[in-house]
Amino acid sequence: MTGAGTRARRLARLMDEAGLDVLVATSAENVLYLTGISSVGGQNHPYASRALAVVTRERPDAPYFASSRGDVDQFLDATTALSGVVAYGAFHRVLPEGLELSAREERFKQIGVDAAPAPDALAALVRILTEAGAAGARIGVDENAAPPGFLERLAEALPGSAVRPAAAVLQQVRKVKSEAELHRIAKAAALAEDGIRAALGIAAQGVTEQDMVREFETTVARGGGRSRFTLIKFGRDGVLGQTRPSDRPLRRGESVWFDVGCTYQGYWSDIARTASFGEPSARLSAVYAAMLAGEQAALEAAKPGMTGGELFDRTVEAVRAAGVPHYRRHHVGHGIGAEIYEPVLITPGNADVIEDGTVVNSETPYYEFGLGGVHVEDPFVVTEDGNRLLTTLGRSLIVID
Structure with a gap:
């Protein structure tokens, strides 16, 4: 730093x-x-x-x-x-x-x-x-x-x-962040987390994706941030995550996929969570556990001197070992700061080196027809003394009663 x-x-x-x-x-x-x-x-x-x-x-x-x-x-x-x-x-x-x-x-x-x-x-x-x-x-x-x-x-x-x-x-x-930059990234992440909490707070039968998007973006704006993308999808529609939010009502038993980002004083957040409206299916629980295992492996393995390609391999291998052996991705994370994608990119074979003070935005998205989007994503700062998450929202599969 x-x-x-x-x-x-x-x-x-x-x-x-x-x-x-x-x-x-x-x-x-x-x-x-x-x-x-x-x-x-x-x-x-x-x-x-x-x-x-x-x-x-x-x-x-x-x-x-x-x-x-x-x-x-x-x-x-x-x-x-x-x-x-x-x-x-x-x-x-x-x-x-x-x-x-x-x-x-x-x-x-x-x-x-x-x-x-x-x-x-x-x-x-x-x-x-x-x-x-x-x-x-x-x-x-x-x-x-x-x-x-x-x-x-x-x-x-x-x-x-x-x-x-x-x-x-x-x-x-820009790969190495100052304390002021880390503060802005963490604040942007906190605003996105507040938006997710607010959107989850209105989850009920009959609530639409449009309703939850509106709740998220209103909360971010109220906190002093600027929403930049708000992807919220219900159930199997999560596999079509880039499409506009729909007016279809949430149904019990469906998952809710969040991939959201905002900026604070010009600095970005990009975080993801997965929730279940009611008791999650065994399939959703198992897949999410594997995605979380991959993100946790990245958080524990990343260190100064490691390349983006090496961290990619560690992350994907962890997901596969945790129960999704067919897992494939073109990337499982990226640097973040004044831009949403900055070095180091966590991509196959990438030789760019993580440094002390690099922020890695680690993610393990999974999209399956019939299941939807399953995704966890968080920024953490890599230091010689260990890595530190810049988010506080729990990373377990969220269950909405």
Whole structure:
């Protein structure tokens, strides 16, 4: 686990290993990670309104921020000291003559009103790099959220610079979580757990999937979170878990499958539970016990230095040994943080290494026609001193009387 200083040193080290002088974040998630700013444009208009964060090797703890002029007020939300802010494009705010501004308003006015904006995001980035003395530097750009041709146009605008893709560098930096990040992930998980409890609290004959989804999402919002996906299915419909919630009423003897996620201050949760409305069938109980055995094996086995592929094998083998010998999966977990899927991915043969401070979102889903979805999923942080669950909701098969 890292603090701000440790994170900056890790960022500098990985930039050195990649041979980079500058790192440019283009995705809303990476901008959030580097600055603490949840870009409105980056989330709501990712193809048209782009926020950027830029760090240099010399000052990895003091990013630059660029945003459209309409969204640039968000620089006031930064959780770290910014080296500079550049706005681009057109946006108009009226300042009545003689109005006395607060210190916060005056600080914004200097950047969002007085300073001449760049024409577009690329020009804003060029201005930042020029002011930072990095015009001829080795520049890594998070290519995953960059528009087509962005890297090539940047290289043309800065002759003598070396521009190359660097999304993987940021992914590796983010693999190890700070205490602040762990708090946000745990809080997001707690909100999802509260939503599950609330949805289970209204379970009765006649209640629909739509009713339970509404109860879950209302509870998350009331707690300060944002629902991102709410998959709740009854009985055999769990095998069709990605479909819209139905208005079919819950019947006694059916299972209830939850796979739900929300965000808190930009950080994700992704948890799953299985319940039975009334006494569970022997088949449901047996399959669930095997899924839980797999997740427990992952919780106990994961350690720094283990690869995602090795943890995949341990998890799947545990499920098979516990009573589902035909169990197959393309993955049984993933890292989680500012994105729902982050390194390390728990996939077959994955050579990426779990580190001290990596959060593994372990899961063992099982889908069978006639039975439905059977699933348990939780985040836990891996440390040299042992692993710690970031959830508190019981992981046993839930029985609703």
